Amino acid sequence: MKLLELGDGALTLEFGERIDPDANARVMATRDALQALGLDGITDMVPTWRSLTVHFDPLRLPHDHLRQALLQAAVQESALATRRSATPIIVPVCFGGEFGPDLADVAAATGRSEGELIAALCAVDLQVALIGFLPGFPYLGGLPDWLDLPRRATPRTAVPANSFAIAGGQAAIYPWQSPGGWHLLGRTPLKLFDPANPQRPARFAPCDVLRIEAVTPDEFENLRDHPRHA
Amino acid sequence: MLEILACPLPASLQDAGRPGYRHLGVPLSGALDPEWLALANALAGNRTDAAAIELRLAGPRLKSDADALFAIAGEVDARIVGEANTHAVAAWRSHRLHAGEELRIDAVRSGVAYLAFAGGIEGRRELGSRSRYERADLGSPFAPGQLLKVGAGGTAIPRRLGIAPARHDGPLRVIPGPQRERFSDAAWQNFLGGEFVVGREADRMGLRLDGPRLNHVGGADIVSDAVTPGAIQVPGDGRPIVLLADCQTVGGYAKIATVIGADLPRLGHALPGTRLRFAAVTLDEALAARQEAAQALAASLATVVPDTAEPDLAALYGANLIDGVIDATH
Numbered sequence: 001m002k003l004l005e006l007g008d009g010a011l012t013l014e015f016g017e018r019i020d021p022d023a024n025a026r027v028m029a030t031r032d033a034l035q036a037l038g039l040d041g042i043t044d045m046v047p048t049w050r051s052l053t054v055h056f057d058p059l060r061l062p063h064d065h066l067r068q069a070l071l072q073a074a075v076q077e078s079a080l081a082t083r084r085s086a087t088p089i090i091v092p093v094c095f096g097g098e099f100g101p102d103l104a105d106v107a108a109a110t111g112r113s114e115g116e117l118i119a120a121l122c123a124v125d126l127q128v129a130l131i132g133f134l135p136g137f138p139y140l141g142g143l144p145d146w147l148d149l150p151r152r153a154t155p156r157t158a159v160p161a162n163s164f165a166i167a168g169g170q171a172a173i174y175p176w177q178s179p180g181g182w183h184l185l186g187r188t189p190l191k192l193f194d195p196a197n198p199q200r201p202a203r204f205a206p207c208d209v210l211r212i213e214a215v216t217p218d219e220f221e222n223l224r225d226h227p228r229h230a
Numbered sequence: 231m232l233e234i235l236a237c238p239l240p241a242s243l244q245d246a247g248r249p250g251y252r253h254l255g256v257p258l259s260g261a262l263d264p265e266w267l268a269l270a271n272a273l274a275g276n277r278t279d280a281a282a283i284e285l286r287l288a289g290p291r292l293k294s295d296a297d298a299l300f301a302i303a304g305e306v307d308a309r310i311v312g313e314a315n316t317h318a319v320a321a322w323r324s325h326r327l328h329a330g331e332e333l334r335i336d337a338v339r340s341g342v343a344y345l346a347f348a349g350g351i352e353g354r355r356e357l358g359s360r361s362r363y364e365r366a367d368l369g370s371p372f373a374p375g376q377l378l379k380v381g382a383g384g385t386a387i388p389r390r391l392g393i394a395p396a397r398h399d400g401p402l403r404v405i406p407g408p409q410r411e412r413f414s415d416a417a418w419q420n421f422l423g424g425e426f427v428v429g430r431e432a433d434r435m436g437l438r439l440d441g442p443r444l445n446h447v448g449g450a451d452i453v454s455d456a457v458t459p460g461a462i463q464v465p466g467d468g469r470p471i472v473l474l475a476d477c478q479t480v481g482g483y484a485k486i487a488t489v490i491g492a493d494l495p496r497l498g499h500a501l502p503g504t505r506l507r508f509a510a511v512t513l514d515e516a517l518a519a520r521q522e523a524a525q526a527l528a529a530s531l532a533t534v535v536p537d538t539a540e541p542d543l544a545a546l547y548g549a550n551l552i553d554g555v556i557d558a559t560h
Contacts, residue, residue: 004408005405005406005408005488005513006407006408006456006457006458006461006485006488007405007458007460007461007488007489007490007491007516008405008488008490008491008513008516008517008520009458009491010456010458012408012455012456014408014455017452017453018453019453043249043250044249044250044251044252044253044258045253046252046253046456046479046480047253048453048454048455048456048480049453049454050453050455051455051456053455053456053458055249055252055456055458058491058517058520059520059521059524063513063517130454130480131253131254131255131479132255132454132478132479132480133255133478133480134255134365134366134478135251135254135255135256135257135363135365135366135368136254136255136366137255175366176365176366178365193366195356195357195366195368196356198356198357198358201251201254201256201357202254202255202256205253205254206253
């Protein structure tokens with residue numbers, strides 16, 4: 001475990017250097033323990049696969065004070081880490097075709113049929129390890145080992161919003177249209193980010209557990225959240 | 231109501247930013263130079279964190295349908311064009327814009343400048359901030375044809391600034407980054423000894439720098455961890471990227487150093503072609519500099535006074551100012 005300075009207004013507690021579910025569990029438990037202290041002057045706590053960064057105002061919260069609090073809050077053994085929420089959030093996804101143009105290629109690359117691939121994705125619990133890259137963009141762990149594919153050689157300039165995608169042993173859902181190099185398997189009708197709901201603007205938060213449910217294109221249309229009007 | 235008539239180059243509405251949502255991937259955003267934002271607001275009689283227009287390079291043309299009071303912090307060429315006449319407006323003091331008159335910001339000569347209106351600009355407030363973040367459509371866009379509501383404040387009294395906050399003018403001060411050990415000692419020496427030039431890829435997310443290559447030990451890529459404005463990340467090509475207010479919340483490149491909080495407002499002024507140098511300081515020095523910058527800003531804000539022909543001596547003495555702080559000829 002290492003405590004690193006990210007400038008004079010942020011500290012990063014690093015539990016490891018790799019993508020590691022155990023480290024992620026310790027990160028989340030440490031965040032909860034630090035949050036419980038209710039320190040004045042903390043503006044943001046950003047958990048990742050392997051580290052927790054605390055952004056703070058050093059003129060309100062002395063550096064040494066936060067440093068000590070972080071080391072005390074640090075949960076060192078994953079056995080002590082809190083359990084993730086038990087109830088998975090159901091995420092409907094319409095697979096293949098225009099919704100998931102890379103489904104056939106990914107099935108071929110992994111030696112499965114499209115049906116087997118979809119069944120496997122619907123059978124696992126996907127954990128939100130962190131949110132980053134874009135507002136509301138979840139990095140999801142928990143894929144079967146055989147689904148660890150490198151990114152596409154040529155990234156797309158425009159991945160459609162709401163795409164469900166995999167790469168590098170992780171899954172993700174794009175809340176916004178953006179460039180991206182992940183393999184697109186399907187699309188969810190859910191609105192993933194809503195600034196009108198300040199309590200929970202992002203549908204998913206670190207620690208959530210998601211379960212994918214395959215839906216037909218008709219069901220996709222019926223479930224579609226109304227898009228936001230500016 | 232303000233009408234934006236033209237906006238040749240990016241300008242945006244910014245306030246003090248959107249803290250508290252970075253764990254959900256929402257950037258901090260907010261003014262690149264929060265100190266000058268505070269001064270523009272103070273001159274307009276607003277709270278220091280009210281939303282104002284952040285100007286870069288060349289500014290917009292605006293019209294108001296009601297009498298308004300505005301102030302500019304920064305170095306600009308600006309004028310008010312009325313039916314009968316045109317007159318230049320100076321920065322660092324407030325001016326009246328009468329209904330129907332046009333305010334033209336012809337050029338922004340400082341890297342960034344702020345245009346505040348008395349009452350504040352009431353663009354969309356989302357997740358606690360009116361700051362514009364384009365990629366997620368947060369805050370109101372700023373584009374020709376757009377109408378922006380201004381809070382009640384058109385009758386505020388004009389004000390002027392005594393002194394701008396003193397700023398460190400040496401190299402940008404940094405403390406070693408979380409992945410300092412991912413760089414050779416030669417790369418660290420190149421970083422501190424070399425001169426860098428801001429490249430064409432420069433926006434509110436960050437600045438790509440040209441200069442000596444900064445070579446890694448064991449590769450540039452890391453498993454993503456959090457970044458922050460001021461962090462200097464170095465991709466595999468060895469060309470550093472300095473992150474700014476709209477930067478993503480996490481990043482996958484090793485970070486060699488972080489510009490200290492006290493120097494972030496200066497960094498916000500860098501434009502393509504700007505030359506930058508870096509100097510390492512200790513954490514204690516960084517914290518002392520942050521304290522000094524906060525005090526310098528507070529002292530400067532205390533020199534914002536009513537713009538009357540006669541200085542308002544009672545107000546000046548009431549603000550407990552140090553002798554000589556006020557430029558009486560201003």
